[in-house]
Amino acid sequence: MAWQSSRFDSFPSEVVAMIFELGTFTELEKLQHSPNQTPFVFESCCKSNDYSYSPHFPILISHVSRKWRAIALNTPALWSTLFFDHASHLERGRVFLERCSPRGSSSPEFCSGYFLDIVIATVPFKRKTTQDDDSISKEELEEIFNLLVPVTVRWRSFCLRVRDNTCKKVARDALGHNCGRAPNLETLQLYHFEDYNNVDELIEATIRDPVICFANNVPKLKHLSLIGVNLPWAQSPYLEGLDTLELALHPEKIRPPYEVWDRMLRLSPDLRNLILHYSGPKEGWDEEGSPSSTLAWQGDDLWRSDLPSGKIILDKLEVLSLTDMDAPYLARILDRIQFPNVQRLVLELTSEEEDSDYSEFLQKCCSAGISNTESSSVRLFHNSNLSNSSMSTIPSVDNLKPPLFPFLPTLTSLTLSALDCKTTVLRSLLVCLPELIELEIDFQRVCVNDMYPESSLAWHIFADEPIAHMEDRDNGTVFDSLSRPSNQKGPLLLPKLQVFKILRLGGRQVEGIIRNRECVVNYTCESDIRAMPSPTSTMYSDNVPTRQRSMYIIRYTREMEEQDPVLRKLITSGCCYFPTNCVERRLGGWDTRTEPSDRLVEENPSAVLRRLEPELRDAYGRKVKAEYCTTAPIPINVETNGWTKVMVQAEMINAEESDPAEEDEYGLTDDESGSEWE
Template structure:
């Protein structure tokens, strides 16, 4: 069989499809998805038809084309199916980008390098760049500030595991951020390792009397357990009317009504500079100012547990929190701190619905790990009266013993009791009541 001679590259004919063939394929594709051809715009079609002037006749073997590559580029056909994400509206796609930026701070940079459309869309979404974490270069932070335009900013300073902060680095970051303090929505500072004079470096610009007010501040978190600075800081020149959520650990603040009157959530871990009745009086002053709380978490990690006589009386005085719905008492020591017991007695919470008794002490020795409950738990149960409005009650492993069961009978509104044993999963129990108001307990596990 004679072999067919192979044409050289410059004599090969480019692959072209005529308009009739493309129209036939388009009609079959549209009929398969039950869409009328009149409702589809030319931009939405997967195939791009070629005009008649692009259809070339066979070349003469003796002719020579000086630009073969340019002609082949014009007549080339790209057959590709459109991805579903490409048909999303730009508003919905931008909203997906914003949700992704909450989980990953580098997500905006990632999506801006996918394609031109995504980059243009990300640059035109200022809220996508409103989260500022001081773990990058100063030039990148300045670029984020420009791209966020007039949006409120979420400032975060979190120490990396292998790269602890130093005094000058934190001070440089905060000096750069305080120039936009009028746009702050939240401030989060979390440091684990010991850094001398950390709060002086981080909060010196926030405590100055000139241009340090935060009119848009809503959330504030200051966590540094190893703080050794006894100074009392007065933040934002005493003016942050929108502040609603506050997390404090290892710092002393001047508790002004203009700053903390409108708080709805407070996670308060007392510092190590005061103990005993002095610490209780400080926390009572804090709660009396922030009397509109809906959620409260209390902890005294640095208290000195001493054996107390059962006849010891506590100081007079109460704090009434009528709006409080959720209360969490957290223990981070061997036994329940005396300050926590005294403070729990002074709290009046008539509308409390959820009580969480949390045990987060992780350094159990061989002796303490065999304890089934705290040594001073009977004294706590004797002094603290469970509110009658409780609906949910949660015990961690050392908060529970057999003496708690009789105290639950007068709670007519109690619905759910959660018990978490040491190293185990939560065990949830429900309490059912009849129409007449009588209580009918059920010990079965609801899960």
């Protein structure tokens, strides 16, 4: 060990410092782990801690030897991440800031090694109930800003979450009145949302005019996330040249005017990520704050003369995420934007009205509609095989409007966290995705069956089984005639799919999906099935040929495992078997009921806004979310004796995990927290 240490010590200090920086960068990547592949720390749809960061690496290497400590203390990048979510982190922040501050005549404005990545997370005032509570509230937040405001020229990223109006006022004063310019700031995330109990609390949170931040001098800003926070939209010249834009949880009154929205997107032609969660451009309001009879935009025929007539072109947009937005409003927004190259699409769209869903919106997304000058309701699809007689009823190309989602034929990743629509419409959407590589579906929130609220009919699409209890779909349109499931086996749906993440689906349904996608021949008679040899112990041999069409990742709750014997057997046995050349059939098709899962019912943030905007909304929005989930990769192995073996590996997440907000994120005891930074 001494010989190895001496060999490593022979490396130049510059090389050792580079190795240390790589290790620290890995820790920082864990902090920025957004599922939407953005550099933001906080998620708009999560109320608990959704971040994870630990500075153990730079501290550990600084305690190995005198030489390593000297190198570490003279490498500013190791100490440039300042993370505050406990009051005890304030002293650590002071030490880190001193270690990464420039010495001598170096100008920090032009030295990247001295740039700061800052994260601040407070808790609601009511959470700070005891004198020993270590969470951050008003007093600690003021001290943090007193420490950071003098060095805004060194800020590279800044993510702030406040959960009450008291902390919000502190942040407004610091960022609006005390902060100077931020010439190196690239990432800005401002989050303010709390559990509003009544309309008065929401009015109090939104009645104040927004403040100008950083003296409007943020020339390098590339990634902007505003969650429940608005800006002086018309007085923020830095809203351009963006790579990532997230707007979330904005009541109608504080949303950006459409002219600002239009300008912001047109001046960000390199935009790669667009995330909208109960937000977007303002529809139009009169002086009294009530909805105006004239919207900000109503289509080509009623377009405002003061706005550009052409569509907004976002050729470089790669990620589009849409959550909790009304279908007509969303359709009007997307109709004015052209984004042909989106690679990842995330949808979480649920309807609060019993007789309304997103079926019509999805038809507009995956089909070419008829312009306003045509009265016909016929639609033309991306992937349609129409007969000559059908083609004769289709209007000329000049009268067709392009689909809202022109990127579907080349889309590679789709996440359906929630989607209220008809099963036939969902199938037609999936047919338009021949290049899809990754698919994630929460089956308890997609195409939910009214007869069985805890079940979904969407799994039939992938198992290729007859769909029972289906809604009426025979309205004579081309869309529905092309979408109707056939009893004949057709081409495999999503032929290039490599990763299929299945959330909250019963074991029998999971087996049905795997069987249909992994079998070689999709049909046979019952006698052929009975004639197949039974699984034997030889199937556990490691030397089996492997055919990996797709990897299946199953997420399930503990209660689902306890109440679903098929799912439990699939998990505990580590594998399931079915004949390679056939699919096992059951009379009447597969059971459509899914065993009930453990649920945590809570009112989500956008539902709070809907509830507290009675002049616009009068419905309560409720979301169902699994309390915990488990992932299980399933590689597919094909046996030489004619059977397919599906291997399952499962890891159960402990449901009794303590509240992350009450834990020391850094694994330090009270005795260590003061001395470890020295």
